[in-house]
Amino acid sequence: MAHLMLSDCTIRPLLDDDLPEVYSLIGDIYREYGMTLVLEDEAEQHLADPGAYFRAGGGEFWVVRDGTDDRLIATAAVYLHKDDPSTAELKSLYVHPENRRGKFGRTLTTLAMRYAKSRGRTRFVLWSDTRLTAAHALYESMGFTRCGERDIVDSNNSHEYGFEIALSN
16 A cells, blocks of 8 residues: 555554554553553454554554654554454554544544455444543544444453444445
8 A cells, every 4th residue: 555645644554663653652542541551461462563463364554654753643453354254343543642633533544444445345343442532522423323332351441332334335
């Protein structure tokens, strides 16, 4: 996939050199909500080697870099479900606090949805910690509907809401 430009930023697939900044960004966002990023948690297995994890099933993990200082400011990934070939899932959508409400979340979600649709997926889902209320507002503004709740066995005692949307032809 070619690099995409958004304002003065570049959206591109993850490189191994990005990982320290990816972990730093996600860790900072977790702390913002009173959580801790523990890569050893089973719920975080996709972050141990995210490029390989998502690409192995035909998905992708993207990063957004600021065009002025090359700082990593956002991430997103799409997972293509093997057990349900109609479904794709948004994972790891994280946007630096200084860059929120600047369309990065919406743009990355749309990118992941288009990617999934281009691979024949007709249903797009995601799970989001109940503490991330601004993200829930974004998803609902994009037409997602809430489709369930679940508890996650992790170091943060997470409880998540599910969201889904149909990918039209």
